[in-house]
Amino acid sequence: MDSDTTLRPAELHAIATSSLTRRFGDMIAVDHIDLHIPYGQIFGLLGPNGAGKSTTIKMLTTLLDPSSGTALVAGFDVVKHPAEVRRRIGYVPQMLSADGGLTGAENLMLSAKLYGMPRKERNTRIAEALRFMGLEEAAGKLVKTYSGGMIRRLELAQAMLHRPTVLFLDEPTIGLDPVARHTVWERLQDLRRDFHMTILITTHDMDEADLLCDVLALLHRGKVAATGKPADLKVILGEEATLDDVFAHFSGGSIQEGGNYRDIRQTRRTASRLG
Amino acid sequence: MTFARPAEPPAALADRSSFIAFFRESAALAQVELRKLFRDPTELFTRAVQPLLWLVIFGQVFSKVRGIPTGQVSYLAFMTPGILAQSVLFAAIFYGIAVIWERDLGVVHKLLVSPAHRASLVVGKAISAGFRGVVQSFIIYLIAFAMRIPINWNPLAILGVLFAVALGSAVFSTFSLVIACIVKSRERFMGIGQVLTMPLFFASSAIYPIAMMPHWLQIFAVLNPLTYLVDSLRGIMIRGGQSLHPFAADLAVMALIFVILAAIAAKLYPTLVR
Numbered sequence: 077m078d079s080d081t082t083l084r085p086a087e088l089h090a091i092a093t094s095s096l097t098r099r100f101g102d103m104i105a106v107d108h109i110d111l112h113i114p115y116g117q118i119f120g121l122l123g124p125n126g127a128g129k130s131t132t133i134k135m136l137t138t139l140l141d142p143s144s145g146t147a148l149v150a151g152f153d154v155v156k157h158p159a160e161v162r163r164r165i166g167y168v169p170q171m172l173s174a175d176g177g178l179t180g181a182e183n184l185m186l187s188a189k190l191y192g193m194p195r196k197e198r199n200t201r202i203a204e205a206l207r208f209m210g211l212e213e214a215a216g217k218l219v220k221t222y223s224g225g226m227i228r229r230l231e232l233a234q235a236m237l238h239r240p241t242v243l244f245l246d247e248p249t250i251g252l253d254p255v256a257r258h259t260v261w262e263r264l265q266d267l268r269r270d271f272h273m274t275i276l277i278t279t280h281d282m283d284e285a286d287l288l289c290d291v292l293a294l295l296h297r298g299k300v301a302a303t304g305k306p307a308d309l310k311v312i313l314g315e316e317a318t319l320d321d322v323f324a325h326f327s328g329g330s331i332q333e334g335g336n337y338r339d340i341r342q343t344r345r346t347a348s349r350l351g
Numbered sequence: 352m353t354f355a356r357p358a359e360p361p362a363a364l365a366d367r368s369s370f371i372a373f374f375r376e377s378a379a380l381a382q383v384e385l386r387k388l389f390r391d392p393t394e395l396f397t398r399a400v401q402p403l404l405w406l407v408i409f410g411q412v413f414s415k416v417r418g419i420p421t422g423q424v425s426y427l428a429f430m431t432p433g434i435l436a437q438s439v440l441f442a443a444i445f446y447g448i449a450v451i452w453e454r455d456l457g458v459v460h461k462l463l464v465s466p467a468h469r470a471s472l473v474v475g476k477a478i479s480a481g482f483r484g485v486v487q488s489f490i491i492y493l494i495a496f497a498m499r500i501p502i503n504w505n506p507l508a509i510l511g512v513l514f515a516v517a518l519g520s521a522v523f524s525t526f527s528l529v530i531a532c533i534v535k536s537r538e539r540f541m542g543i544g545q546v547l548t549m550p551l552f553f554a555s556s557a558i559y560p561i562a563m564m565p566h567w568l569q570i571f572a573v574l575n576p577l578t579y580l581v582d583s584l585r586g587i588m589i590r591g592g593q594s595l596h597p598f599a600a601d602l603a604v605m606a607l608i609f610v611i612l613a614a615i616a617a618k619l620y621p622t623l624v625r
Contacts, residue, residue, distance in 0.1 A: 162465060162466040170457065171456050173460065189375060
């Protein structure tokens with residue numbers, strides 16, 4: 077397979093999309109999105125429920141085929157070479173996906189095996205991930221006894237175990253208390269610093285977008301309404317502007333609006349499980 | 352902050368096309384299911400109640416009827432393999448609901464984003480269902496022993512029973528998975544599960560011989576995988592028990608059905624998250 081030149085990863089961007097589009101029947105969930113995210117960036121897709129964030133992440137993580145347009149992740153086309161993409165990405169879904177009936181270490185061991193990690197590397201990688209996320213003491217405890225913040229960190233540990241090139245996080249701090257949120261943000265910055273991971277998050281939290289992300293794309297009704305560094309986006313509206321103002325300016329609405337029944341139910345369910 | 356393109360994953364991570372990787376993934380998934388089962392084995396015990404009722408109440412009463420031709424064996428001995436097969440069916444047919452639950456939790460998303468083979472996600476579940484079936488068999492052996500039903504204690508026969516039960520569990524749990532992938536909601540799944548179990552049970556030779564059925568029902572019985580599970584068990588589980596087909600033929604039919612269902616389930620599994 078290595079001799080196939082089409083499989084050589086592109087050099088410039090961790091994520092590059094061109095007119096990426098997804099329709100569900102008559103509804104256009106993602107409408108001709110162009111994103112160019114360099115390696116090592118923390119990039120935020122910002123928008124209310126139903127703006128197309130989750131659909132975009134599903135396409136970039138090979139869970140959903142685009143209706144039209146292309147997407148390269150870690151240099152590989154998500155439709156033509158999904159297996160190559162999957163080997164190079166990590167993913168933390170919005171819901172709490174760690175298995176409550178297993179211990180933290182067992183959850184990590186399952187990931188290690190599913191990612192085909194060699195036997196002799198598994199334990200060192202797991203120990204390293206546990207240390208990185210500050211979960212060494214809790215490793216032997218059942219995940220259902222963890223706090224929301226600990227579960228999130230365990231999921232990050234699972235997602236970083238195979239050292240992905242690109243890490244995807246769907247609403248990573250939704251429902252967490254302020255201390256736990258800051259811990260998650262710090263760990264994400266550490267992952268970028270120590271392992272040079274490119275990180276794409278979706279969020280509808282302005283603080284998260286402002287404090288964590290290098291670059292933002294404001295998503296509104298499936299389109300990119302504006303893109304840029306948080307500070308640059310705020311400058312457009314003058315010194316006193318907040319990201320909320322920026323969002324309202326570009327989308328003509330508040331970030332708290334929108335979303336269909338299923339999106340909102342899912343968000344609330346996650347929040348209530350954490351709270 | 353930007354960085355150069357990072358190094359490629361090491362070669363060991365790259366080689367995933369092999370069968371070995373497929374079996375390792377399936378085994379890893381089955382292992383976690385079993386670990387959870389043993390941490391909370393309540394389910395195994397509650398599942399023993401229904402077959403107990405069938406054998407003790409239904410079996411005892413129908414033994415008196417004597418209208419059912421059961422060959423050389425008593426009616427109770429005739430129905431024991433049928434009740435084992437039934438308990439396998441009833442346990443496995445609701446197995447798919449777990450995958451709907453896992454979908455709502457995001458576990459399915461996470462598994463599908465991993466490079467694991469889609470088929471191993473299905474086979475891992477089937478192996479764990481097979482193991483549950485084996486545990487269920489031990490319980491029914493105990494009940495049958497207590498009721499002095501003439502069990503064939505030949506170790507090879509017992510191994511044969513356990514193997515057939517594991518295969519039957521794999522068939523019905525994978526069938527259940529296919530349904531779960533199609534309906535995608537717990538409420539609809541429960542409805543369909545309820546609708547399916549009784550027809551599958553009655554259109555099989557579990558509690559009466561196929562020869563007694565009206566012709567139209569016999570056609571269903573021939574198409575029903577449960578018939579082959581019952582038939583395989585009836586020949587070897589009970590002393591003097593007689594099956595219609597050779598044991599190997601029953602297993603071959605079940606294995607074929609399993610492969611077809613597993614292929615369908617592996618194809619449908621990714622649609623759970625769309």
